[in-house]
Amino acid sequence: MNDALIFESLFLIFLFANIALGFYLYLREAKSIREHRNKVPHVFSGLVSLDAHKAASDARLYADKVNEIRHLSNLVLVLLLTFGGGVTWFSTLLTNQLGSGLFTQILFALVVALAFLVINALFLAIAKNPEKNSSYLILRNFGSTRSKVSNVVFFVLIVSAVLTCWSIGVSSWWILAWAVSAALVIGASMVSRTVAYPVHPLADGELKSRLDKFLEKIGFESQGVFAADSDRLGSGSGVFISGFGTNKKVIVTESLIERLNPSEIEAMIANEIGQYKFQTGFKAYLPYLILSFIFFGLLAYFSTKPWFFQGLGISSGFDVNHGVVLVLFSLAAYVFLFPLIPLRNALLWKAEENAERSSVKLVDWNAMISGTAKFASDKAGSVTLDPLYLVFNSTRTDSMHRIMDIQHLAPRHTRQRDSWLPNA
Template sequence: MEVAEFLNLSPLPVSLAFVAAVLLSFAAKLWLATRQVRHVLQHRGAVPAPFAATVPLAAHQKAADYTVARSRFGLLHLAWDTALLMGWTLLGGLDLVNQWALAALLPHGAMAYQLGLLAAFTLLSGLLDLPWSLYDTFRLEQRFGFNRSTLKLFVADALKGLLVGALLGLPIAALILWLMASAGKTWWLWAWGAWMGFNLLMLVLYPTLIAPLFNKFEPLADAALKTRVEGLMARCGFAARGLFVMDGSRRSAHGNAYFTGLGAAKRVVFFDTLLARLNPAEVEAVLAHELGHFKRRHVLQRMVLMFALSLAGFALLGWLSTQAAFYLGLGVRPNLGAPNDALALLLFMLATPPLGFFLTPLMAHWSRRHEFEADAYACQQASGPDLSAALLKLHEDNAGTLTPDPVYARFYYSHPPASERLAAIAARP
């Protein structure tokens, strides 16, 4: 797309709107995080009454200290990310990388230039975030006894992730860039279709081709537990290709269980750390909760919402990519005689999160409602007391605070606070 094709609008309103969104989101995150830290510290000294008989004081205090440490680390990371966002945009960082890509890669073709620009930005962003990831894994998680990774494993994961990202990301990026250049004014509709197709394909391929690159998956060997789980799945009318145990303990002491895949490729995966902590009845209750998400069509609803939001995003990008003010207002000079499609993609990815942040409480509220519904289903298909016992164990093992700030929880929490969740389970007949 040539600069002459752009609509001639002033870039100043774009710059002002962007700065306002960044500052407002930063201020909101800062206020919420400080509320959380203050509230958790105020309630650190005693286990809340509903948990006094089941949660040791030492575990409660560890959860409080972990929550506060993560919040303070998050505030530092937030300040860094905000400064970096301004550096990429209004301070000219992305424009500088683009000028380099034009000089070095455009002689090799427009597609080589655009893919090179995307790759360079991704690599630089990853390198700038690397110190934070290292500190998170080897200092913060290590301090509280959760990290089991090694530097060798960390580096291997990063290199594998880079390779997989290139093998999967570059082809879909090339397809979208080609559609932006060739499919006319409705390119965004075709690009959305390609993106959705790619995501659905990944749901099928991820369990068998990608996940095993990072973890080992062994068939569930516990015959009694396997019989119990298969009985639950039969009662719920759920079919899966297999039951697997993942070596999550190689990297972390945190426990989890999940479903992965789509259609006939669905798998049930248990972390080995989860199986080591819960008894068979508790495992069955946790799995019944996850099955509740499928039976109540939560997974389908979330997929439909993802489709709708991505469609709206591509439509918005289709319009913004024709506005000179979109580029200039965000600190980038549009190319003369070269495609601007990769620039538009990068600017859109940088500019939209501060605006999308304000949808967080709506999405969190919707997710919490789904969690209550899945808990209710689990109580019908398994045991409410076993589900409560499992949730308490997982809460303790993952050092989840029992005393979150109510406003913080309403804004961010995708799962209800433990007190509300356990009270709802206990109230069921």
């Protein structure tokens, strides 16, 4: 058996295993939701009616079904691009029309990425709950329109920069590409966080005065607390830290202000500040820097192996350019790395737990739990999700897990039976 056939077999095994694993996870998720559909979880009693809980469970089931179809559609597109001849056909079409230069290679890579983006955006729209104009498919906010636009712009810059570095022709091109792309990714994160949401100053009054004193008390330097339209700010906690250094802004949604009491708002702000500290800085970016370094190293290695292309359905006589190699390697990484997603999410969950561990010392942890429950009560927070499904599909734990984590992290002498139940 030659190397090309071995790689082809492994690729197809992993691809169809992805399909099987995705279907298995969906069945687990559907079972968990159905089993808990007819009873409101204890922590949400008094906040969510049984009818509302059933409606949220049904909406979540529908969204998860759409999510599974989306996952299947992505894998079908991978097959069409590789063994279906899509990469060969489209690359030949662009080359015949525009030549084989750098611009053509960049355009090829961006159009393929656009195809996946359109598929995911379409299914995200389908999964939305029209009654609340919110999606139960996504557990963590993707960001505002501003941040999405900035992320798209930076993605174009990253692809262009990588292929430009590659075209230089030096043996260490991949190290240069890694360094440039890492700088752009970090820059994109900073810009996205800075321009994320349109805000307005919080109205002067007792709440503003109390929150300003709270920020001063815990030593968080910022420009103060600002408010945002709750329809535009989709943060899972209703709080978002925008900017860096002394230009930071603490943004809270109008919905959070209306639903929570001052102690609960302070608790939610404290938790988000903890998240901010663990999501920014060198330690936060270190895992990405390591993984991206490995990615580019492997890209440089596989780009020189004919069996890699043949194993992905590319004929030996096809003239492969850098744009094609980047796309093929990205498709292969998407297929082979799917089983490792829980490891990435586990690291993010651990960072979230560390943030909760630091923030629970700053405020009344009962207020943090009741605030989490209240804010999540109208966002399908009462739905009981399957833990294994969640670790494959979310970079953040759901509200039920966060509440249990906070209770576990609270000082032992303050714990009382059922003391964590929120006040309606």
